Amino acid sequence: MSGAPPPAIEVHDLTVSYHAKPVLWDIDVEIPAGQLVGVVGPNGAGKSTLLRAILGLVRPASGWVRIDGEPRRRGRHGCGYVPQRESVDWDFPVDVLDVVLMGTYGNLGWFRRPGRRERERAMHALEQVGMQDLARRQIAELSGGQQQRVFLARALAQDAPVYLMDEPFSGVDAATEAAIFEVLRTLRAAGRTVVVVHHDLQTVEEYFDHVLLLNLRLVAAGPIRDTFTRENLLATYGGRLTLLDEAAEAVRRGSVDTTAWRPPPDGAS
C-alpha cells in the first residue's frame, strides 16, 4: 500500500429512495481526511439524506459507506453529528449540560453514569462554543443560535475523527456564525474531517477546502478551486438561472457583500 491515508469517508454506488422516488442516485465519492468539506445543493437535493445515509440512519437501496477505510462502526470510532436544530423537542426536561453530556455516553457504555471526567469534557466543549455560562440553563430557554451551539458542543464531546453537520449555520447571527466557523477550523487543525451541509453560496469559498455539489446525483466533487465553478453551479441549481447568475457573479467577484444570497425554496422557479 502507498503511504496515502484512506479517505475519511468513501461512498460507493449509493442509491437511496423513499418508496419509489429516488432521493440520491448512484453517489460515488471520496472525502479526503482532515478537510473542511461543504455539501451544497438546492432544497430537496438530498443533502440531509446523504448525511443520514453515511450515518446509517436511512437504509440505502444499494451501495455502501466506509469511514476511515472500514465499514461504519459506532460509538468511540463513529461519527460526530450535528443534526438540524428542528429535529428534537426543545421542551424536553434537560439542561444544556445534560445535552452535551449525551456526547459522552458512547464512551461510557451501559448503565454507567457520567462522572467528573465526563462533566469536565462537556464543560470544555461548552467553553469552545462560548456557552459555559449557560451550562445549567433549561434548553427551552435558549435562542436558536444557542441551540445550534449546544448541538455543536455535544458533537465536540463525542470526540470523533469525522464530523457531519446539517446546516449548522442556519438561523444564527453573524457573531455565532463566526464562533461556529472558528470551532470548525479548530477541528480541522486537530486533523478531523468535517462535512457541513451549507446553504449560503457566498461563504462557501471562504469556509471550505473541498465541496460536494449535489442534486439527486453528485454533480461534482473536489477542491473548491476546481469544483466551485459557474458551470458546476449551473448544473446543480438547474433552471434557476437569474438567481443563479447573481450567485455565480458573487462567486466570481469573491464577493464581500454582506447580504447572503440564498437559493430559492423548492418550487420557486
Place this chain on the structure above:
Amino acid sequence: MIPVEYNTAVVLLGTAALGLAAGSTGSLALLRGRALLSDALAHATLPGICLAFLLTGSRSHPALLLGALATGALGVVLVAALSRRGRIKEDAAIGAVLACFFGAGIALSGAIQRRSPDAAQAGLDGFLLGQPAGMLLSEALTIAGVAVATLLLVALLAKEWKLVCFDPDFAAIEGWPVRLLDLLLMLLITTTVVLALPAVGVVLAAAILIIPATAARLWVDRLVPMLILASSFGVLASVTGTLLSARFPALPTGPLIVLAAGCLFLISLLVSPRRGIVARATAERRRRRERERRRLLGTIFTEQEAAPESPVSEGALARRRVWGPGRLRAHLEDARRRGWIRWGPRGIELTDAGRQRAARIVRASRIWEQYLLSQAQIDRDLIDLDAEEIGHLLPPHLVAELERSLADRGLLPLGSEGSPA
C-alpha cells in the same frame, strides 16, 4: 395514622404500588411520545379479557390479564405496522385501533353478559372502570413486586432512555440499540397498563400513567426529579382515591384515583412556580407595573431635562397621553410613597433618589436605542429592555463608545453612573 381495615390496607398497598410504577413509566411514555399509544393499548385489552373469559370460563386475574396482554400488545403492533413509513399518520392509526378493539371488546362483553349474566357482572364489569375493592393480598403483593422491578429498571436505564427519548437518531449513531430500548419501554408501559386494569379499568388505565407525569413536568425541568415527582403524585392520587372510596363506599375507587390525579394536575397547572398560570400572570403583572414605574420616572426626567428651571406639572404629564388621569394619579402617588418624587410648590419634583434612578433608566434606554441604531449585527439575546444596568450585558468598550456618542449629542443623562460628575 387513619385506622384502616385489613381489606382497605390491602387495596392501599396495591393501588399505591401501582401509582408508584405508573408515575415513572408514564413520564418516560410521555417523553417518548407514547401517551396516546398507551391509551390505545389500554382500550385494546378489553377484547382479550373477554376472549380469555370465554376460553377458560375463569374469572381469575392471571388468566384474564394474560388475555389483556395479548390483545393489548396486538393493538400496539398494529399501530406500529399501520403508521410505519408514514403510510398512515400515527394519531389516525391509534384512533382507529383504539376504537375497533374497544368496540370489539364491548360487543364481546355484551354477548357474554347475555349468556351468563352473573359471572359477567362479577368479573368483567370490574375491568371496565376498575374494582380494586376485592383485591387479594397476593395480587397487591404482585403489583408491589412489579413496581419495585419497574423502579429498578428505570434507575438502571435512566441514562439510556433519556438519550433515546430526547434524540433517537443521535442514540442510534452512538451505537445504542434504539429498537431494543424502545421495545423495553413499550413492555414496561404494557405491564403497567395491564396491572392497572383491575384497579382503574380499561377506560381510565392510561390516565394514571399520563396525568401524574404531566403534572410533575409542570414543577421540574430535569428528568430524574420528574420521575421522582411523578411517582410521588401517582402514590398520592392512589392513596387519596382509595381512602375516599373506603370512606364513601358508593363512590368507585378507580375513577376516584383518576380524579385525585386530575386534581393534582389542576393544582399544578395553577400554582406551579414557573409554569403555573398564577405564577405567570403574577410575574407578568409585576413586570408591567415595574415598566409603568420606569416609564413615569423616565418621562418626568425628560420633561425636566427639557425645561430644567420649571418643575413638572401633572398637566404636562397628562398631555403625554400615556396614562389616563386616574391612572396617572395612582402612579404618581405610588412614586411618592416610594420616595422618588414629592409635590413641590409648583408641581412635581424628583427627589435625589428618584433623580438617580430616573437618570439610570433614561441612560439605559438611550444606550439600547443607540446600540440598535449603530450595530450592524445585533445579538437579540443580549438585549433586555427591562435592565437598568447594562454593564454586564454589553461589553464595556461598547458601552463606553455608545455613551460617548450620546454625550456628543448631549443625550447622556446627568447624574447617571458613569457620566461625568
